[in-house]
Amino acid sequence: MSETIIITVISSSISVISTLLGAFVTQAFNIRNENLKEKKARQKENLEIKRENLYSIYKKLIQVISLFPRQTPLDVLRYMEYSPNYYSENFDIINNILDIQIEDYKKRLSNPKLDYKLEAEYEIEIHNREYYKKEIIYIRDSYFKAKNEYEKFIRNEKIDFELYAGDEVKNKLVIFEVLVHNAFVAGRHLENENGDTNQLDKVRWQLINSIRNDLGIQ
Template structure:
């Protein structure tokens, strides 16, 4: 094969290789430009959501943070023979606890009760008194938060439905189910003092993360 043919083949190969490289670069540039435009569209969408939902989300999270982290049932676990709680029956529970306290006081006056039994009764009375304090605080915090949440839904639910992402809306529904189970059905929140197993805290954190994703503060 002559030198001229070899040179011609090398030149042709160089042209083809150059064309391939140019094509690859062109595809990469096109993809980069596509991603840039996509990011611009996403950022504009996030900006719109931040404008429409920023303050509303802040108010929502502020309200959700005021709900108690434990249910009355969780509080009542700390005593023996507790009254049953359900359907927001805070007052009934407190009334029964007071009855149990008075019953304990009457037993203390009996000469048939030993000193050890009296110590146990006194300890039980103090536990029930403390339980009443916790139930009252739980009741106050719950109804205050519930009222604020109801007012929020009345005033801003339409905007949430229009602009909030599906994940945020789903998490809100889940949070309301957890609240219903805790304060209406009378269930425990799980492990009241472990945030990774406390259903109220877990679902509240889900909402926080969903909101951050929805307005673009987490990529």
């Protein structure tokens, strides 16, 4: 009799414990699911806040970096024999040297004893230099416009950019800044010798792609 009672009590206890344990596990599982839902909701909310804060900033940044010319005077003058050396944003000095060379060729053309072969050669040299000058003026104007707009962007957006921008975007922007400095201040080529690869285009695209990733745009 007593054994039966003991067994019954034990069975009841096990049943109660099992029920309580099941309820506890279910509750823990539900709490975990709720926490995950809340975490995802917070992440989504944070992403939306980040997108709102960054969208206009990134839009301005893309507009500004797109203004920088994809060539330097060195790229334009690559195939010119004994071309002037470009560095330190000295666009006008390069064009002044080209003007001097043009005037020299014009003086040579004024020689009445000049043969047709040299005359044609000098005319080509003048034509080429006039073309180089136009290209360099375009690059100069585009570069200084882009530079001014970028400096304005840094003044107006630096705090929000540093606060919200992703690390990848910041790193790519530093690479872009270094490339622009090396090209237009230190005086280096942006194009390879064949002209089929452009460093600025490549880095600019990498920066834009990092912006897309940071905004969660696929």
